[in-house]
Amino acid sequence: MTAEYVSDPYFWFIMIVFPLLLGISLPVLNFIFMKVAVFLNDFENYKTESEYRNFLVLKVFAFRFVCYFATLYYYAFVSSSGFAERNDHGYLASENGILRVATSLIIFVSVAHWWLIFATVYLPILIHRLKNSVREKSFHALRYSLAEIELRLKNWHYLKEFPHLYPDEKKALEESPEDMLKKLKNGHILLSQAMHPVWNETSLPQYNSLADYIYAVTMFAYVTCFSVVLPITPVFILLNTLLSMRVDAFKLCQTRRR
Amino acid sequence: MRQAGLETQRIYGLDRSKVILVVRCPEDRLQDVAEVIRLRLRTKDGLNLPKYLPFRETHAGIFQPSNEISDNPLSHSLFRSNDRQYIINFILHSQVNDTGAQLGQRSKLGRHIQAHVPLHNYERLNILYKTWVLFWHYENWIGRDGRSMSSDRSVDYEVDSKAPPPNTFYRFFRGVFYQPLDSIEQYYGSNVAFYFAWLQHCAVYLVPLSIIGFFVFIAQLNANSWDHWSRIPFSFIVMLWSFLTMVSWNKRAKVLAHRWGTLNYEEEETTRPQFKGSYKRVPNPANPAESIFVRDPITNELVFNNPWWKRALTFSIGILVTLGVTLGLLVMILIFNANRDILIARYFDEENEDGNTFTWDFSAKVIGRTTTGVFAFLSFYFAFEI
Numbered sequence: 210m211t212a213e214y215v216s217d218p219y220f221w222f223i224m225i226v227f228p229l230l231l232g233i234s235l236p237v238l239n240f241i242f243m244k245v246a247v248f249l250n251d252f253e254n255y256k257t258e259s260e261y262r263n264f265l266v267l268k269v270f271a272f273r274f275v276c277y278f279a280t281l282y283y284y285a286f287v288s289s290s291g292f293a294e295r296n297d298h299g300y301l302a303s304e305n306g307i308l309r310v311a312t313s314l315i316i317f318v319s320v321a322h323w324w325l326i327f328a329t330v331y332l333p334i335l336i337h338r339l340k341n342s343v344r345e346k347s348f349h350a351l352r353y354s355l356a357e358i359e360l361r362l363k364n365w366h367y368l369k370e371f372p373h374l375y376p377d378e379k380k381a382l383e384e385s386p387e388d389m390l391k392k393l394k395n396g397h398i399l400l401s402q403a404m405h406p407v408w409n410e411t412s413l414p415q416y417n418s419l420a421d422y423i424y425a426v427t428m429f430a431y432v433t434c435f436s437v438v439l440p441i442t443p444v445f446i447l448l449n450t451l452l453s454m455r456v457d458a459f460k461l462c463q464t465r466r467r
Numbered sequence: 468m469r470q471a472g473l474e475t476q477r478i479y480g481l482d483r484s485k486v487i488l489v490v491r492c493p494e495d496r497l498q499d500v501a502e503v504i505r506l507r508l509r510t511k512d513g514l515n516l517p518k519y520l521p522f523r524e525t526h527a528g529i530f531q532p533s534n535e536i537s538d539n540p541l542s543h544s545l546f547r548s549n550d551r552q553y554i555i556n557f558i559l560h561s562q563v564n565d566t567g568a569q570l571g572q573r574s575k576l577g578r579h580i581q582a583h584v585p586l587h588n589y590e591r592l593n594i595l596y597k598t599w600v601l602f603w604h605y606e607n608w609i610g611r612d613g614r615s616m617s618s619d620r621s622v623d624y625e626v627d628s629k630a631p632p633p634n635t636f637y638r639f640f641r642g643v644f645y646q647p648l649d650s651i652e653q654y655y656g657s658n659v660a661f662y663f664a665w666l667q668h669c670a671v672y673l674v675p676l677s678i679i680g681f682f683v684f685i686a687q688l689n690a691n692s693w694d695h696w697s698r699i700p701f702s703f704i705v706m707l708w709s710f711l712t713m714v715s716w717n718k719r720a721k722v723l724a725h726r727w728g729t730l731n732y733e734e735e736e737t738t739r740p741q742f743k744g745s746y747k748r749v750p751n752p753a754n755p756a757e758s759i760f761v762r763d764p765i766t767n768e769l770v771f772n773n774p775w776w777k778r779a780l781t782f783s784i785g786i787l788v789t790l791g792v793t794l795g796l797l798v799m800i801l802i803f804n805a806n807r808d809i810l811i812a813r814y815f816d817e818e819n820e821d822g823n824t825f826t827w828d829f830s831a832k833v834i835g836r837t838t839t840g841v842f843a844f845l846s847f848y849f850a851f852e853i
Contacts, residue, residue, distance in 0.1 A: 443677035
C-alpha cells in the first residue's frame with residue numbers, strides 16, 4: 210500500500226466495486242433460492258411441521274453459508290498465489306489478502322446489509338402503495354359510474370320528456386328507473402365492502418422469521434470468525450443489530466400481516 | 468362455519484371473484500373446544516397450583532384472565548389471542564361430525580381457500596408500536612426506567628415511580644438496548660419474541676467488544692500495518708467473548724422460556740394440512756388378492772402416510788438440486804473473485820504495460836489460473852459443512 214495506490218480511482222474500483230456488486234446481488238440470489246427451497250420442500254412432502262422446518266433450514270442455511278462466507282474464506286485461505294512469486298516470504302501477499310478480506314467484510318456488513326433492509330422493508334411498502342393506488346383508481350371509476358347513474362335518475366323526468374335534447378343518453382333510457390335504483394344500491398354496497406380495511410390488511414406480505422433468524426446467526430458468525438481480521442467489525446455489527454431491532458419492529462408492526 | 472359455532476361476516480372484493488370471511492368465535496364456544504383439546508392455560512397466582520394446567524370449563528375460575536386490550540371492552544376472555552387463533556384453526560380443520568367446519572386443505576370446500584390470515588388488533592398494535600419503535604418518547608419513560616421497559620409486570624423490577632423521566636439523550640441511548648419483550652411475546656408469539664431477545668442480548672454483549680475492537684483498529688491504523696501486537700490479545704478476547712455470549716444466552720433463553728411457559732415445550736406432531744399421502748394398505752392375509760387398511764396398533768387409527776420409496780425419491784431429488792445450486796453459486800463466486808484477483812495482480816505488476824485493461828473470463832478455468840489451492844479450499848469447505 211502506497212499513497213500512489215490510494216489516490217488512484219482504478220485501484221478503488223477493483224477493491225470496492227467488485228465486492229459491492231457481489232454484496233448487492235447476493236440478497237437477490239438468496240431471495241430467489243428461498244422460493245426454490247420452499248418449492249423443493251413442498252415437493253418433498255414432509256408429514257410433520259418440525260420435519261418440514263428442519264429440512265428447509267438445512268437447505269437455506271447451506272446456501273447462505275456459501276453466499277456470505279465463500280468470498281471471505283477464499284481470500285483468507287486460498288488466494289495469495291498471485292503475489293507468491295515476489296520474494297518477500299509472502300508477507301506482501303498475506304497483507305494484500307487481509308486487505309481484500311477486510312474490504313469484502315466491510316461491504317458485507319454495511320452496504321449489503323442496508324440494501325437488504327431496504328429490499329425487505331421499504332420495497333414491500335412501495336409495492337403495497339402502488340397496488341393501493343391502482344385499487345384507489347378502480348374505486349374512483351366505480352364511484353364515478355355510480356354518480357352518473359344517480360344524476361340520470363335525478364333527471365330521469367327530463368330525459369324522458371325531451372329525448373331529442375340528449376342524444377348520448379338514448380341507450381340509458383331503455384333501463385327502467387327501478388333497475389337503475391337497484392344497480393345504484395348494489396354498487397354502493399359493493400363499494401363499501403371493497404373499501405373495507407380488511408382488504409388492505411390481507412394484501413400485506415406475511416412475516417418470515419426464518420430469514421431473520423439466519424441473518425442473526427450470520428452476523429454473529431462474522432464477529433466470531435472475522436473480527437480478528439478487521440477489529441472494527443463488532444462496531445458495525447453492533448450498529449446493525451440495534452438498527453435491525455427497530456427496523457424489524459417497524460416491519461412487523463406496519464408492513465406485515467399478523 | 469355458523470353450524471360450527473363461529474360468527475362470520477362476508478366482505479366482497481371489487482371484482483366479486485374474491486370474498487373475505489371475517490370469523491369470530493364466542494367465548495363459550497372457545498371454552499368448549501379448549502376443554503376438548505386440553506389447552507394448557509396459565510393459572511392464577513397464589514393458588515398453590517402448577518403454573519400451567521389443561522383447561523376445564525367447570526374450573527374456569529382458577530385460570531388467569533388475559534389482560535389484553537380488545538376492541539370490545541366488555542369481553543374478559545380467558546384466552547390470549549394466539550390461543551384463540553389456535554382454537555379457531557382447530558375448529559376450521561376438524562370434521563363436521565366433530566362439530567367442526569371441515570375446511571381443511573383436503574376437503575372439497577377448503578381447496579378454494581387461499582389463505583387464513585389472523586387480523587391485527589390495532590388498539591394493541593399501536594400501543595406496542597409506540598413503546599417498541601418510538602421507545603425514546605417521553606411518555607414511555609414516566610414511572611419506569613429502561614430496564615423495566617423489557618417487562619410488563621411491574622413486580623419484576625423495583626422502580627422509583629416518582630423520579631422524573633431522564634433527558635432525551637439518555638432515553639435514546641439507554642432505551643435502545645431494551646424492548647417490550649413480554650408484549651411482543653403476547654402479541655406475536657414466542658418465536659418472534661426469541662428473535663428479538665437474541666438481538667437484544669447480542670447488542671448488550673457487543674458493546675464492550677466493539678469498544679476494544681475500535682481501539683485495536685485505531686492502533687493498527689496508527690502503525691499503518693495489520694501486524695500490530697494488540698491483534699493477538701484481541702483474538703483471545705474474541706474467542707472468550709463468543710463463548711461467554713453463547714453460555715449466557717443459553718441461560719437467558721431458559722429464563723425467558725420459563726417466563727413465557729414454553730420451557731420443555733414439545734410441539735405436538737400432527738400431520739401438516741398440506742401433506743399429501745394415502746392410507747396404508749397391505750394384502751389381506753386371508754385373501755391375498757384383496758388389500759386391507761392398516762391400523763396403528765396404539766391409537767387404532769388408520770395409518771396415513773407416504774410410501775418410503777416416494778419419500779426417498781423426492782428427498783434425493785431435493786438434496787441433489789440444493790447441492791447443485793449451492794455448488795453452482797460457489798463456482799460463480801469463485802470465478803468472480805478470481806477475475807478480481809487477476810485484475811488486481813495485473814494492476815500491481817508494474818512491468819506490465821496494460822495494467823489497467825479490463826478483461827473478464829467466464830470459464831471455470833480462471834479459478835485454476837489464480838490458484839492451485841482451490842481444491843484445498845473445497846475440501847476445507849466440506850469439512851466445515853460436515
